[in-house]
Amino acid sequence: MATMAIMQPPVPLTAPARWYLYAIHGYFCEVMFTAAWEFADQRNWKFPGVTSVWALFIYGTCILIVERMYLRLRGRCPVLARCLIYTLWTYVWELGTGLLLRQxxxxxxxxxxxxxxxLGLITAEYALPWFCASFIVERLVIRNTLRLRFHQGPEDVWSSPWVDSSRGGGRRGWVASANGFLKWD
Structure with a gap:
């Protein structure tokens, strides 16, 4: 008779794991934005996107705080009001980190x-791009990141097939479940 080893249920990503994803997202968007700006301003077909290593800390932390705001505000105010709050927060964060880095x-x-x-650290001309970025961050980045889960279970589950000896023996394969696979031993 076959026995079944069931994996532990997946667990949500930790705050440091989410911070990492948000940092990489912000870093990538910064490079793409500066490349697009260079193209629009100078018609530079090389699309030289630039940023700083500080952008990892700045974006990762900013978006993690926006995530906390989202979780508190999502049932209390409409999305456009939330995006306005996120935009204002972004300006405060950009000014604060800019003042610190200038030191x-x-x-x-x-x-x-x-x-x-x-002070050369924030500009009203970026209000609409920051607002649009806030909308994208909430609707795509934060909501999907919060849905991600870590797999907690036997490490060999992806490489070991199951054997069904109850049906004539020797049949091998995988059993799919809602959040992964079940392994037959």
Whole structure:
């Protein structure tokens, strides 16, 4: 008779794992945004996207805090109001991290050339892009990241087939379940 080893139920990603995904997302978007800006401004077909290693910390932490806001606000106010709150938070975070990085001559951005800038660290011209980014972050990035799960179970489950000896012996294969696979020993 075959016995069945059932995997432990998947568990949500830890805060550091979510921070990592948010950091990589922000880093990638920063590179793509600067490449698109360079193309729109200079018609540079090389699309040279740039950023700083500080962007990993800045985006990862900012989006993790936006995630906390989302979880608190999602049933209390409409999405456009939430995105406005996220945008305001982004400006506060950008100003704060910019002021801190300037103390070490490490701030990688300078908006001094923009008409509506404040201390060269934030600019009103980016309000609409930050608002749109907030919408995308909530609807696609945060909601899908919160749905991700870590697999907790036997490491060999992906490489070991099951054997069904109750049906004439020797039949091998996999048993699918809602969140992964069951392994027959």
């Amino acid at each position: 070490f001559n490490a701030c990688p951005w300078d908006y001094s050339a923009f008409r509506y800038n404040f």
